[in-house]
Amino acid sequence: MTTVEAPPITDGLRLEGITVRFGGHVAVDGLSLSAPVGRITGLIGPNGAGKTTTFNACSGLQSVASGRVYLDGEDVTGLGPAPRARRGLGRTFQRMELFDSMIVVGNVGAGREARLAGLNPLRHLWCSKKEEVDTRQRLKEALDRCDLNDVAGTMVGDLSTGRRRLVELARVMCSGARMLLLDEPSSGLDSSETKRFGAILRSLVEDDGAGILLVEHDMTLVMNVCDYLYVLDFGHLIFEGTPAEVHDSPVVRAAYLGELDADVVPGEA
Amino acid sequence: MKDLLPFLVVGLSTGAIYGLAGIGLVLTYRTAGVFNFAHGAVAALGAYTFFELRTTHGWPWPVALVVSVVGVGVLGGVAIAWLTRYLAGARTEMQLVATVGLLLFVQGFLLWKFGGTTRIFPAFLPTKAVHFAGVEVQYGQIMIFVLAAGLAAGLYVFLRATTVGAVMRGVVDDRSLVSLAGYGPDRVLRLSWMLGSGLAALSGILIAPSLGLDSALLTLLVVQAFGACAIGLFSSLPLTYAGGLVVGVASALTTKYGTTRVLQGLGPSVPFLILFVALLVVPARRLATQTRTFKVKPKLMLPKRPRRALAGTAVVLLALVPWIVDVRLTSYTAALAMVPAFLSLGVLVYMAGSISLCHAAFAALGATTFAHLSHAGLPWLLALVGAGLAVMPLGAVVAIPAIRLQGIYLALATFGFGILLEKVLYPAGVMFGSIGARQAPRPHFWGINGSDERGFYLVVLLVAIVTTLLVVALIRNRIGRLLLALGDSPTALSTHGMSVNVTRVLVFCVSAGMAGISGALIAAQAGRVAGTGFTSFQSLTWLAVLVVCGRRPIFSAYLAAAMLLVVPAYAPDGFVNYQTMLFGAAALLATVLPEVDLGRRVGASDDRRLRSPVRARAGSPRAATTAAVPAGALAAVGEGR
Numbered sequence: 041m042t043t044v045e046a047p048p049i050t051d052g053l054r055l056e057g058i059t060v061r062f063g064g065h066v067a068v069d070g071l072s073l074s075a076p077v078g079r080i081t082g083l084i085g086p087n088g089a090g091k092t093t094t095f096n097a098c099s100g101l102q103s104v105a106s107g108r109v110y111l112d113g114e115d116v117t118g119l120g121p122a123p124r125a126r127r128g129l130g131r132t133f134q135r136m137e138l139f140d141s142m143i144v145v146g147n148v149g150a151g152r153e154a155r156l157a158g159l160n161p162l163r164h165l166w167c168s169k170k171e172e173v174d175t176r177q178r179l180k181e182a183l184d185r186c187d188l189n190d191v192a193g194t195m196v197g198d199l200s201t202g203r204r205r206l207v208e209l210a211r212v213m214c215s216g217a218r219m220l221l222l223d224e225p226s227s228g229l230d231s232s233e234t235k236r237f238g239a240i241l242r243s244l245v246e247d248d249g250a251g252i253l254l255v256e257h258d259m260t261l262v263m264n265v266c267d268y269l270y271v272l273d274f275g276h277l278i279f280e281g282t283p284a285e286v287h288d289s290p291v292v293r294a295a296y297l298g299e300l301d302a303d304v305v306p307g308e309a
Numbered sequence: 310m311k312d313l314l315p316f317l318v319v320g321l322s323t324g325a326i327y328g329l330a331g332i333g334l335v336l337t338y339r340t341a342g343v344f345n346f347a348h349g350a351v352a353a354l355g356a357y358t359f360f361e362l363r364t365t366h367g368w369p370w371p372v373a374l375v376v377s378v379v380g381v382g383v384l385g386g387v388a389i390a391w392l393t394r395y396l397a398g399a400r401t402e403m404q405l406v407a408t409v410g411l412l413l414f415v416q417g418f419l420l421w422k423f424g425g426t427t428r429i430f431p432a433f434l435p436t437k438a439v440h441f442a443g444v445e446v447q448y449g450q451i452m453i454f455v456l457a458a459g460l461a462a463g464l465y466v467f468l469r470a471t472t473v474g475a476v477m478r479g480v481v482d483d484r485s486l487v488s489l490a491g492y493g494p495d496r497v498l499r500l501s502w503m504l505g506s507g508l509a510a511l512s513g514i515l516i517a518p519s520l521g522l523d524s525a526l527l528t529l530l531v532v533q534a535f536g537a538c539a540i541g542l543f544s545s546l547p548l549t550y551a552g553g554l555v556v557g558v559a560s561a562l563t564t565k566y567g568t569t570r571v572l573q574g575l576g577p578s579v580p581f582l583i584l585f586v587a588l589l590v591v592p593a594r595r596l597a598t599q600t601r602t603f604k605v606k607p608k609l610m611l612p613k614r615p616r617r618a619l620a621g622t623a624v625v626l627l628a629l630v631p632w633i634v635d636v637r638l639t640s641y642t643a644a645l646a647m648v649p650a651f652l653s654l655g656v657l658v659y660m661a662g663s664i665s666l667c668h669a670a671f672a673a674l675g676a677t678t679f680a681h682l683s684h685a686g687l688p689w690l691l692a693l694v695g696a697g698l699a700v701m702p703l704g705a706v707v708a709i710p711a712i713r714l715q716g717i718y719l720a721l722a723t724f725g726f727g728i729l730l731e732k733v734l735y736p737a738g739v740m741f742g743s744i745g746a747r748q749a750p751r752p753h754f755w756g757i758n759g760s761d762e763r764g765f766y767l768v769v770l771l772v773a774i775v776t777t778l779l780v781v782a783l784i785r786n787r788i789g790r791l792l793l794a795l796g797d798s799p800t801a802l803s804t805h806g807m808s809v810n811v812t813r814v815l816v817f818c819v820s821a822g823m824a825g826i827s828g829a830l831i832a833a834q835a836g837r838v839a840g841t842g843f844t845s846f847q848s849l850t851w852l853a854v855l856v857v858c859g860r861r862p863i864f865s866a867y868l869a870a871a872m873l874l875v876v877p878a879y880a881p882d883g884f885v886n887y888q889t890m891l892f893g894a895a896a897l898l899a900t901v902l903p904e905v906d907l908g909r910r911v912g913a914s915d916d917r918r919l920r921s922p923v924r925a926r927a928g929s930p931r932a933a934t935t936a937a938v939p940a941g942a943l944a945a946v947g948e949g950r
Contacts, residue, residue, distance in 0.1 A: 099804050125806035137801035139794040150794045153787055154807035161811050167787040215805045 051113045052076040052251040053098060053129070053219050058107030060093050060275075067093040069275040070107065077112075077218060077251035080241060082262045082283075084255070085272035086296050091255045092134055094272070095221050098253070099131045100124045111219065126158055130217025132208040134224045134255075138196045144207055145192045149179045151211035175214075182214040185240060201228030209240065219251045220244070226258045234258060238265045259297065263287065271296060314444040316561040322450035324557020325457035326515045327580070328550035330530055331537030332461055333508030335549050338538075340480050340501040343393045344717045346408040346849075348509050349531025350415035351389075353524045355381045355510025356517040357419055360430060370433040374514060382507025390502040394495060395901050401716040402664060403900045406856045409849045410896025412528060416846075417890030419524035427523035434518075453515055460508070461550040468546070477501055525846065532728055535721055536580030539587035543718075556580045578732035584725040588710055588718055623867075627770055631763040640878035642766045642834055644870040647851075648773040650827035651866035652780050653820040654855050659862050660789065661816045662796025663711055664720050666848045667727025668824045673843035674700045674730075675825025676832035677740045680747040689752040689833075693772065696829040697822040704821025708814040727845045735840035747839075749832035769830055776823055777863055783819070784862065792816060850889070853896035 053075045060068040068090040075081040083091050096102035098109060100121035109117045116124050130151075139147050152175045157164045167175075183189050186206045191199060196207055205225050212220055222241075226234045238261050244250045256262045262269070262283070269286045271279040273295045279286060286292050334348045345351075355377055362373035392411065396404045434449030468474035476492045477500070487494050512534075513527055520526050533556060540552025560579040630641050650672055657663045665671075678699040682692035710722035735741050751760050758764045783789050791812055794802055799809045832838035850873070858868040877884055 101800065101804070121800075121803040122806050122808045125804050129804075131804050133801070137798040137804075139797040139801070141793055141797055142790075146790060146793070150790055150802070151805045153790060154794070154802045154805035157787065157791060157807045157812075159808045159811060161815055163787075164791060164807075164812050164815055165783075165786065165788045211801075212805070217805075 051110065052079075053221075053253060054110040054113075055094070055098065056108045056110065058094070058097055058104045058109065060090070060097050060102055061105045067275050068097065068104075068272075071272070071275070071277055072107075073270045073277070073280070075219070075251055075253040078245060078249055079267040080245055080252045080254055080265050082254050082256060082266035082269040083272065084257075084259075084262060084269060084286075084296065085278075088274075089272040089296075090275040091272055092223055093275075095131060095223050095253075095255060098221055099129060122158070125215070125217065126155065128216075128218040129221070130212035130215055130219070131221035132205070132212055132223055132225055134227070136204055136208055138204060138207060138211075140195070140197045143193050143195055144188055144199070145179065145183070147196050147207050148182050148188070148210045148214045149175055151213075151215035152178050155215045155217075178214045178216065182210040185213065185243070186210040187236070202230065202233045205229060206237070209237075213244070218249075219253070221253045221255075223255045224257060225254070226256060226261050231260075234261050237261070241265050313562070313565070314442065316565045317558060318444055318446050318450060320558030320561030321554060322453045322557070323516065323519065323561070324554035325454045325550075326512045326553070327530075327533045327537050327556050328553025329457045329460060329508050329515070330512035330534035331541065331549040331553050332464060332546050333505040333512070334531070334534050335538050335541060335543060335546060336464070336508070337389075337501055337505035339544060340477050341390075341393055341498050343396050343404045343408065344721075345389065345393075345411075345505070346405065346531065347389075347411035347415060348505070348534060349513075349528040350412045350419075350524075351381065351385050351506050351509040352513025352516070352530050353419055353527035354385065354415055354513070356430070356513040356522060356527055357423060357524070358510070359514045360428075360517070360522055363433065364431065374433075374511075377514065378507050378510045381510035382503050385506035385510070386503030387499060389506060390495070390499040392897065392901055393502070394498065401720075402658060402856070405664070405717065405720050406853050406896050407900035409853050410893045410900065412893065413846075413850060413853060413889050414893030414897060416524050416528050417887065417893055421886045421890060423522075423524070425524075427521040427526070430517040430520075430522040432518040457550070457553075460511075461546060464504070465546050473497065473500065529728070529845075532584070532725065533580040535725065536583040536587075539584045539591075539721075542591060552583075556583055559583070578729050581725040581728045581732070585710075585722055585729060588714060588722040588725070624774065628767070631766045637875075637878045638762050638766060639834070640874050642762070642769050643831070644874040645766070645769045645773045646830035646834055647827055647870040647873060648866055649776040649823040649830070650851065651855055651869045652776055652863065653823035653827075654851060655862040655866050656780060656783065656792075656816065656823075657820050658852070658855070659860050659865075660784070660792040660796065661813070663813070663816070664723065664852070665707065665817070665820065666720050666724035666845070666852065667707060667730065668820075668851055669843040669845065669847035670727040670730040671700050671703060671821040671824035672828030672831065672847075673735065673740065673840060674703055675828030676749065676838045676843070677747055677828075678825065679829035679832050680749045680838065681739075683750050684748070689750065689754055693826060693829050693833075697826040700825030700828075701818040701822045704817040704819070705814050707821065708810075708817035711813050711817060712810045724845065724848070727848050731840070731843075731845055735843075741838075741840040747832070747837070749829070749836060749838055751833055751836070765834065769834070772826065772830060776826065777866075779823075780862060788812070788815070850892055853892060857892075857895050857899040 055071055055073050057070045057072050058068060059066065059070055071090070071094060073081070073083070083094065085091055093102060097104050100116070100119055100123075104117065107117075108115055111124060111127050111129055114127065116127065116129075119127075139150055142150065153167065156167075156171050156175070163171075183192060186209055188203070188206060188210055191203060196204060199207065205228060209222070209225060226237055229237060241252060241254070242265055245252060254262070254266060266283055269279075269281060269283055270277060271286060271289075271292050278295055279289050279292050281289070287297075330348065330352060334345060337348075338344050358377035358381055359373050362368045362377060363370055368376075389411070392407065393404075396407055432449065434447075434452055436447050436449055438445040438447045439451075440446075468478060476487055476490075476497050479487045479490075479492075480494050480497050480501075487497070513530065516530055517527065520530075534553070536556040537549050537552035540555055541547075541549030556579060563579055627645075631638055634641060650668055653671075654665065654668055657665050675696040679692050679696035682695045683689060687695060707723055707726055710726075711719055714722055741747060751765055752768050753760075757768060783792075791802070791807065795809060795812055802809050802812075828838075828843065831842065835842075851869075854873050855865060855869045858865040858872060877888055880888075
């Protein structure tokens with residue numbers, strides 16, 4: 041997959057020296073990274089490196105001990121998850137957070153409705169005609185792009201893990217978020233599903249001008265779709281660079297990739 | 310300072326009893342994972358047993374004490390262990406309703422057997438006093454304090470230093486691991502429930518001389534224990550005991566300084582206040598987390614066509630009721646008056662995955678507001694709507710714990726809040742006042758004569774239908790979808806930009822408002838409304854009845870109202886005596902039976918094998934092969950047979 045003329049890179053998400061502590065344990069230590077809009081930025085590292093914690097700090101589910109979080113240039117460090125989401129930040133979860141008592145359509149639509157409801161009690165209660173049309177349109181588009189039309193009326197609990205991951209992605213797409221944090225979206229997907237998944241991600245960035253920060257263990261996917269990578273280990277940033285640079289870095293190899301993944305060559309799917 | 314000391318003495322001795330009750334509760338909660346609302350009912354059972362043995366049969370008190378504590382402890386423990394072992398894997402709200410059912414059952418039994426009057430419970434511990442720093446301290450008080458402290462310390466050491474204690478603590482974390490290590494969790498749990506029930510019985514017996522023999526009062530002892538538990542963060546035994554002392558002393562001191570009516574009401578409700586405040590202040594993560602969310606998957610609606618046909622038929626039938634039934638019409642009216650309350654409870658439980666154990670308090674506030682507004686000359690319908698609106702802010706207050714807490718802690722917070730209102734606000738002038746009752750008018754508008762039973766029935770039916778349509782609108786609109794989603798994953802909603810707290814406050818406001826309308830209707834029907842109709846026991850009963858009636862937000866509400874008020878009207882005389890007992894039993898069956906069916910006993914198979922180690926080891930040859938032979942070979946063996 042080649043990068044067609046990239047849309048102008050605006051600020052997107054930027055972390056400046058964030059530190060997250062759990063009691064005495066420092067889970068993330070002074071991490072700075074930038075995940076601009078119009079690019080897929082990868083965040084990789086071994087289990088326990090602090091990737092999900094970083095995500096939680098980005099989306100406001102976890103407060104930071106120090107450092108700042110910027111979203112499109114605005115300091116959102118003090119904001120909760122909902123206001124950040126209203127500013128265009130969306131995320132998926134490693135342990136999926138789906139609405140299990142609803143069907144696929146309900147799940148995906150709820151993403152948009154939650155965004156529209158926001159802070160306004162009246163909009164929690166009622167849905168105007170205009171919003172309904174808007175939701176339906178986005179819903180249709182999200183279902184089409186994630187290829188979920190055949191299961192639109194199925195309860196999400198009855199789907200395979202791969203489809204469930206897609207439902208979560210469709211939900212965050214439908215909500216209209218411009219900056220997406222995807223936490224291990226391909227775990228539980230088979231290789232053809234992963235490939236399709238990669239294509240959806242590229243199209244999100246190239247066609248919609250979204251920005252993606254991706255946590256992922258599937259190196260084939262990471263090396264193929266990401267434009268830039270950050271490598272975490274024990275809460276520290278140990279390397280950053282393009283996939284090719286990361287692939288060749290002895291530091292990363294020692295800490296994470298090992299020799300097993302050495303055969304994965306960036307840019308070759 | 311000197312005049313404070315007597316209150317301190319009283320406070321410490323009653324506080325020690327609260328501490329004992331609290332320890333029993335924490336012990337069973339931590340080991341079995343089921344919060345026993347019936348703990349106070351077990352205490353009441355202990356007190357009645359003791360009373361029977363000692364006063365009626367003339368046994369010497371030490372013998373009666375040991376026999377009733379051990380008897381209630383063992384029998385109650387075995388029974389509760391049997392009931393709850395099926396509940397360990399159940400949803401929190403099912404566990405809650407099951408123990409509430411047990412509470413109602415035991416309380417109903419005591420009411421039926423001994424009647425509702427408070428009897429004098431003669432003091433049995435020596436009342437001779439010593440003077441200590443100028444204060445009179447009874448020997449009995451010293452005995453209670455020492456006994457309770459000894460038991461608390463003993464239990465603490467038992468849990469820390471003995472193997473059984475270690476297993477008991479282990480059961481909390483992982484039942485299957487404990488059984489893998491060779492200890493049957495069932496046996497340990499039974500022991501824990503026996504200890505808990507024994508402690509409950511003991512605390513009931515010790516507190517009875519100061520409370521009198523009153524099953525309702527004794528049952529509410531559990532809430533004093535809640536206060537103690539809250540201070541112990543629902544996990545630490547020593548802190549719970551200390552919490553009991555704090556609750557006791559604080560109650561005694563408010564009695565001393567409580568000169569105004571409100572403060573007097575505050576005295577007995579100090580534990581609830583402590584519970585409520587503790588649940589509000591303590592960081593949610595510090596509370597022992599054994600909570601699951603309440604989420605019950607609702608069966609929302611039937612397909613369109615049968616739904617419309619059914620709804621139409623139901624409305625027609627309901628409208629014809631006044632011309633079909635005769636003297637029992639008042640029961641039908643009363644049932645319809647309860648429909649909004651049940652609907653509102655259903656919205657909370659089935660849709661928002663939340664819970665409220667203070668719905669009777671919402672209804673009470675609605676009733677008094679209605680009385681005030683119509684007294685002030687407002688038209689009947691406006692007063693009704695006003696009553697609903699006035700209760701909404703109270704709903705918002707209750708939503709505050711709902712924002713922070715889930716599961717059993719939310720249930721406790723709302724229950725504590727309901728009791729607080731009942732003790733402090735009900736007697737206040739703005740509500741029922743010192744007479745304990747208020748006048749409320751029947752409707753007269755649009756040519757409807759509300760004094761006529763039929764006319765009034767139709768008005769109530771109309772209100773019920775309107776509130777039903779309101780709930781239908783809620784379900785169908787955005788809020789319905791958001792509430793469903795909220796029950797599943799609040800995290801996902803907030804990361805999509807929704808302020809979930811707004812939704813929670815909203816749903817509690819709407820729910821409280823509808824309960825308030827029910828209260829107003831009840832008031833209008835009776836003409837004179839008293840606080841005794843809206844006790845915290847009502848709240849418990851309402852929830853139990855609703856859960857028994859299934860999980861359709863609308864149909865279940867009507868069914869529950871009928872169960873609560875219409876069915877008893879057709880029952881033979883004297884049914885009232887068993888009513889509470891039957892509701893309790895029904896709630897127990899409705900919650901426990903499905904779990905038995907599902908065979909959802911945690912670690913059941915491991916446990917049974919462990920109970921007879923010989924059989925497991927020698928085992929059947931089949932058992933031996935299962936362990937050793939790989940799956941493929943097993944399949945071959947299966948085909949061969």
